[in-house]
Amino acid sequence: MHHIMYMSTALVLVQEEELTAMLTQYRRNNLRDNITGMLLYSGEHYVQLIEGAEEALRKLFAKICQDYHHTNLIKLADGSISQRVFENWSMGFRSVDEAALTGLKGYVNPESVALPHPEEESPVQVLQQFIQHNMTDGRK
Numbered sequence: 239m240h241h242i243m244y245m246s247t248a249l250v251l252v253q254e255e256e257l258t259a260m261l262t263q264y265r266r267n268n269l270r271d272n273i274t275g276m277l278l279y280s281g282e283h284y285v286q287l288i289e290g291a292e293e294a295l296r297k298l299f300a301k302i303c304q305d306y307h308h309t310n311l312i313k314l315a316d317g318s319i320s321q322r323v324f325e326n327w328s329m330g331f332r333s334v335d336e337a338a339l340t341g342l343k344g345y346v347n348p349e350s351v352a353l354p355h356p357e358e359e360s361p362v363q364v365l366q367q368f369i370q371h372n373m374t375d376g377r378k
């Protein structure tokens with residue numbers, strides 16, 4: 239089992255209706271490929287965690303990297319895991335304020351001074367805690 243997490247900069251502002259259609263397609267693909275995860279979107283940035291078999295993730299990540307909706311992908315995690323964090327989500331989704339991403343942006347921006355998380359907390363843990371405190375959709 240493997241996971242990849244990244245943050246990226248949005249290039250096009252996606253409206254609610256288009257977003258719903260995109261998510262439906264992502265979830266269909268992910269169910270087929272046994273991929274789970276979580277996607278946050280602030281209008282400015284995306285943060286996504288994908289979990290599954292390494293080969294399937296590499297294929298998906300290559301596609302995601304090419305996607306015109308965003309650019310400047312910065313990997314926050316890429317490694318093997320013993321279990322999924324979002325096993326019940328084919329792709330959980332949450333629209334967030336840009337401010338809600340502060341904790342995760344600390345991993346991306348070395349100049350971000352006041353990191354709200356202790357050094358030993360991983361980006362995936364920060365994401366997990368964020369989601370635990372916020373409702374989300376996309377449960378299988």
Ligand SMILES: Cc1cc2nc3c(=O)[nH]c(=O)nc-3n(C[C@H](O)[C@H](O)[C@H](O)COP(=O)(O)O)c2cc1C
Pocket residue numbers: 263264265267268277284286288298301302303304305307308329
């Ligand atoms: C921020 C972001 C997250 C995405 N996440 C997924 C995903 O979880 N699963 C997926 O199949 N496609 C995802 N995509 C879309 C892929 O880039 C690609 O368009 C899609 O996988 C192609 O699907 P198709 O092979 O059915 O045409 C994402 C795109 C963006 C911009």
